Amino acid sequence: MSATIIDGKAFAAKVRGQVAEHVARLKGDHGITPGLAVVLVGEDPASQVYVRSKGKMTVEVGMNSYEHKLSADTSEDDLLSLINQLNNDPGVHGILVQLPLPKHLNEDLVINSIDPAKDVDGFHISNVGLLGTGQKAMVPCTPLGCLMMLRDHHGSLSGMNAVVIGRSNIVGKPMAQLLLGDSCTVTIAHSRTKDLPAVVRGADIVVAAVGRPQMVPGDWIKPGATVIDVGINRIDAPEKGEGKTRLVGDVDFDSAVQVAGAITPVPGGVGPMTIACLLANTVTACCRANGLAEPEGLTA
Numbered sequence: 001m002s003a004t005i006i007d008g009k010a011f012a013a014k015v016r017g018q019v020a021e022h023v024a025r026l027k028g029d030h031g032i033t034p035g036l037a038v039v040l041v042g043e044d045p046a047s048q049v050y051v052r053s054k055g056k057m058t059v060e061v062g063m064n065s066y067e068h069k070l071s072a073d074t075s076e077d078d079l080l081s082l083i084n085q086l087n088n089d090p091g092v093h094g095i096l097v098q099l100p101l102p103k104h105l106n107e108d109l110v111i112n113s114i115d116p117a118k119d120v121d122g123f124h125i126s127n128v129g130l131l132g133t134g135q136k137a138m139v140p141c142t143p144l145g146c147l148m149m150l151r152d153h154h155g156s157l158s159g160m161n162a163v164v165i166g167r168s169n170i171v172g173k174p175m176a177q178l179l180l181g182d183s184c185t186v187t188i189a190h191s192r193t194k195d196l197p198a199v200v201r202g203a204d205i206v207v208a209a210v211g212r213p214q215m216v217p218g219d220w221i222k223p224g225a226t227v228i229d230v231g232i233n234r235i236d237a238p239e240k241g242e243g244k245t246r247l248v249g250d251v252d253f254d255s256a257v258q259v260a261g262a263i264t265p266v267p268g269g270v271g272p273m274t275i276a277c278l279l280a281n282t283v284t285a286c287c288r289a290n291g292l293a294e295p296e297g298l299t300a
């Protein structure tokens with residue numbers, strides 16, 4: 001038996017279509033165009049590619065895209081002053097500061113200087129607190145995208161055993177909060193977890209967000225379980241030619257697909273959903289800022 005492949009790319013296209021409809025309505029009925037500002041500090045090539053594709057999709061759904069590229073040696077004061085300017089700009093409804101930041105910048109300080117209402121990443125302490133207490137928040141894009149795919153596949157997640165591997169503030173912890181919010185029994189595993197294979201074998205839902213290429217093999221997966229692979233790892237691919245690389249997840253897809261009930265591929269799984277949710281969060285932020293009804297089905 002081979003697992004159902006959850007097509008994140010197709011799902012993301014559907015979500016972007018819904019976002020585009022809302023944007024059209026905001027423009028037509030209210031004369032408002034949502035705007036997303038993305039701030040990139042430094043010249044990391046992978047980040048540049050990612051920021052460019054976000055900008056392109058932002059424009060495709062009809063929103064305004066503002067890209068701010070700062071040099072790697074930008075001072076904290078200069079970055080904070082840009083964020084302050086974006087906080088006060090009525091045409092900017094969402095602000096994303098690409099992470100990680102260069103070492104000399106205090107990430108917590110920078111993120112917490114973003115207006116929580118414009119924090120479309122959901123990383124500000126106010127949004128983290130709102131999510132943790134079950135209140136209306138901006139929800140981090142990657143976990144939100146994972147939740148949407150899980151709800152779509154299962155309907156209700158109530159009572160399911162979920163194991164999240166990874167406890168980062170941007171993926172693991174908010175993912176666990178969302179699963180708990182949907183009444184899963186949630187285990188958060190990390191590098192100190194004892195007997196990780198046994199922990200994973202108990203899971204009806206496995207979310208892998210570790211950053212280790214193909215770490216989770218099929219024989220850790222309970223037959224029929226749903227596997228969400230968040231990992232984005234670039235590895236050498238000599239089979240494609242000398243010096244070539246390819247993207248793989250944190251799950252060993254070839255063995256896991258034999259055992260799982262459903263699985264997300266890499267690429268084409270969680271990644272495209274992350275960007276779609278970023279656009280969805282920007283529309284949500286725009287609606288809230290203007291006291292308008294929020295898009296349905298695009299929030300947690």
Ligand SMILES: NC(=O)C1=CN([C@@H]2O[C@H](COP(=O)(O)OP(=O)(O)OC[C@H]3O[C@@H](n4cnc5c(N)ncnc54)[C@H](OP(=O)(O)O)[C@@H]3O)[C@@H](O)[C@H]2O)C=CC1
Pocket residue numbers: 142165166167168169170171172189190191192193196209210211212230231232233250270271274
């Ligand atoms: N698809 C997408 O849109 C996105 C993908 N990603 C990808 O997701 C992955 C995780 O990202 P992120 O959360 O930022 O990563 P972090 O490096 O911040 O966190 C990794 C987590 O994995 C845990 N871990 C590391 N090694 C092991 C191990 N051997 N066994 C069990 N747990 C382990 C760490 O544990 P400990 O805390 O104990 O150190 C940590 O909690 C990366 O591949 C990243 O590229 C990230 C964001 C978005």
Ligand SMILES: Nc1nc(=O)c2c([nH]1)NC[C@@H]1CN(c3ccc(C(=O)N[C@@H](CCC(=O)O)C(=O)O)cc3)C=[N+]21
Pocket residue numbers: 050096097098099100121141142232247266267268269270271272274275
């Ligand atoms: N403030 C902030 N917010 C983020 O959400 C954030 C960030 N910083 N820093 C980096 C990580 C990583 N991330 C990805 C999003 C989409 C894909 C994606 O679309 N991936 C495609 C493949 C793209 C390719 O081919 O390279 C896929 O999986 O199919 C990947 C990675 C968001 N992140």
